[in-house]
Every structure is written in C-alpha cells, then in structure tokens.
Amino acid sequence: MKCELGMIVVGMALAGCSNPSPSAGSGTTPVAAEAEGTREIEVDAQMVDCTGVGPQKCLRIRKNPQAEWELWYSGIEGFTHKAGVKARLRIREEKVPNPPADGSSLRLILVEVLEQTPAKP
Template sequence: MRLPPSRLLLPALALPLALALAACNRPADPAEPPPGELPATTAADPAAPPPMESPVADAAALLPAHHWKLTTATDAQGQRIEALFARPDAPVQLDFADGRVSVSNTCNRMAGGFTLEGTTLTLGQMASTLMACADPKLTALDAEVGKRLAGALTLAATAGDTPELVLTNAGGDRLVFQGTPTAATRFGGPGERIFLEVGPETKPCSHPLIPDKQCLQVREIRFDGNGLRTGEPGEWQNFFDEIEGYTHQPGVRNVLRIDRYTRTDVPADASRHAYVLDMVVESEQVKP
C-alpha cells in the first residue's frame, strides 16, 4: 500500500525537531555565550589583539625630547584656570633635562628637580629668579604655577605627530601641554655651547641670493668655570646665518649663549651649522 506524501515526511522531520527541543531545554554552559552573541576573545586566543601599550611607557624619553607648552588648564570642577594664561602669546612652558624641570614664559624663570616613577611625576621645591614684573597678572602667574606644579602629579603622555602631556595634581587641577621637538631632537644630538657677542648695528653684506642683505656683527667670546670672561674675543665678522629664537634690536649689544648644531642634511645654499639661542647673558643699550 502506498502512503500519501504527507505521511512520508513526518518521520524525516521528527528527529531534527526533537534534537532542537532538547538543545533549547538543556542547562546553559556558563562558558558558552548567549545565543546570537560572538564568543569572547581570551588572552590565550592567538587571534586576540595585543594589549594597548601604557601611555607613559616612554615618558622618560619623551619628556626631555620636547618643549611642553600649556594648552588647556581646568580645575576639579572643569572650569578653565584663567590665571595660568596671563601671556596668551607665550604659554607657560616646561622643559625637562638631567633630572630637572624648568618653567619659562612666566614672570620669573623657575626650576627644580623631578622624579618619574610609573605614572607619578614628583616635582621638588622650585627656585626662581627675583625679577619684578609691572603687570600684576604676570606676578600672579608665578604663584599660580608654583601652586599647581608641586608635589606628586599623575602623569599621562602620548607620542605621535602631536605629543601630549597631561598632569593632574591632588586637588584635581588638570594641565594639558603640547610638545614640540627640541633642537637636539630635530638635529639628532646635543649641540656645541658657544657664546657670541652681537654688535648693536648690522652692516651690509654680500649674498648671491639676498640683495641688500644686512648681517649681524658678531665675535666669539669665552668664559671660564666661574662665569668670567677669559682670553681675547675674536674678530668682528659678518654673520650670514640666522639665530633661532633671537630677534635683533638696533642699538642693543647682546651676549648670547648659543647651541650650535651640525646639520646632517644641509639645505642648498645653507650653512652646515644651525644656531639656536639658549639665553641672553648680557644686554646693553648703546648710544649712537
């Protein structure tokens, strides 16, 4: 006797349906993800992505390789700390070198020791120059910086095209600094420290690419270990290069402390040396 087609299908469907019902009713395995979810990736899974690198893993190398300029400062309530931006054209700057941090673009230059352990940057007592500033906002700036950059700070630093340094103090103040490479970083090593005396007036000098060029008049001078001049200064000569960070004012004689770097890739028609101002040692207005 031949059965109808519907009777032939029933046995074939019964077994899969029974298995599906049993699977739905069995206790859930705690290690198995809920239906519709992908299994979690474990550390033992070879396909797992590598753990993210700590943001401060290279802070010890990153800090001295850059100048750090303040871009954002907020208190524990998230309010901008206006007192730290008394000089909008010259933000507060931190520089780290040889276990010391220096603070510039304030009324007085400040400096002190520091230690770095993991995510904690500890700043020691800061010493400062004693120059008076006519602008009361600049005078207050020193106190505001000293109050917020003191003791143990939580540090986070990221590298990349635009390095960033974030310091948070115990009171919840959050200071964000942006890094720009130092001259030593840009030129691939430390420079040679020299002193140049710059005369009060420039003089015409011949340059094939710059008509009517005016050159600084400079001569090299030397100081001993006590900061006293020693020997005879060199001859006055035309200075065809630029001194990074220095703007000459006619009628003013200056003694400059300069770091001189040797370029590895010398641009066309340029000197093999690069000159970067470290500080102005002496400054004098010269009457005509």
Template sequence: MKRYSILVILLILANFSCSSDDSVLIESFWVDSERVSCVGLEERTCYRVQEGITINESNWQLFYNSIEGFDEIYEEGYRYQLKVKKIKIENPPQDGSSLNYKLIEIVNKELNE
C-alpha cells in the first residue's frame, strides 16, 4: 500500500511539473506610425514592429500577422507600445502563420511627428 501511495504522489507531481504552458507568451511590441507595402502570399500592407521595451529606429521589422483587438483601433500617425499575447497554433495551415497575436493592452500611444 505504501508503494502505491508513493507512486500516486510521484505521478501527481510529474503532472504538475509538466503543466507549464509554453505555447503562450506575453510580449511587449512597438508598432510604428504607418503601415508599409509588403508581399506575402499577396501584396498588402504590414505593420512595422519591434519587440521589447525600447525602440531602435534601425530595427523595424515587417509584421505579416494581424493583432486581434488592435487592427480595428489602429490609427495611422501614432506609434503604439502594446502588450500582446503570442499564442502558438497547434497544426497551423500550410500557408498560414504558426502564431496568433492578441492585444492585452495599449501601454502607450504617442503622436509620431
């Protein structure tokens, strides 16, 4: 009976140690004040973004994804600092992204002059 109890406890502990969810990350993004032309599967416009807390003007990267909850409220002319949830997609479509982005909050919105 003692062995059985120890085995049950070990199984419970192993389950808790494996339960961390590495498929969701919280990140800080900067989104530049205007979208730029880009080509993925088709020609469209993309955000220019940087990950992290500070901005380096030479490090903008094209962002081909959308940001759920942000796309609808984005205003050109403003630079945004966002907190986003980055979610890994299990079994993504072949022609789609393996990541999904959701807005958590707008940390800062400043007029880019």
C-alpha cells in the first residue's frame, strides 16, 4: 500500500513538470485558439522514414507554424494521411495509462479536419 501511494505521489509530482503551453510566455503563438481539451496541429504533406521497433513511416507534425517538425510514430486515430496533402487538424490528446516502453504516453484522436491543401512542389 505504501509503495502504491508513493507511486501516485511521484506521478502527480511529475505531471506538474510538463512543458508550458506555447502561450505561456514562450514567445510563440499557437496555431489558433483551442477549445478546451483539444488543440490544433499541422501534419506535413509527406511521411518520412523513421525507426521505432523497426523501420517504418512517421508523420511529421507541429503544434504551431514557427515550430520545427516533430516525428509522430503512432498515427492519429480517425485520420488517414494523404501523400502530397498538408493538413491542419483539431485533435484531442489522451494520456495512455501504462504505455509500453517503446510506445508513446499520448494518443492523438482526430476531432475535425480544419484544412487540407496540396503541397507546393
């Protein structure tokens, strides 16, 4: 019981260590105002080679237009990537309880496709 309580306390303490949101004084502007529990992201027009458990293709996403692209290994539930088409999405992030060691602690779920534009050659 003491061990379980200790793990809960440590987990709660770590949850308070997350990065601040872009609007919390970092000097960057979020993609757009976000509804509670959702956020907007951009998905690049091309998937790229990456390595997780083995070689695979990853999405490139970013949370604001000034940010660098990040690799997203897990896909976005409800979203099908179209090669050559850049997308702006409203997504919901959910924490994954007890994620596998090689998996993400977040799950992205499509709420709405806001915009899709063909990539410029």
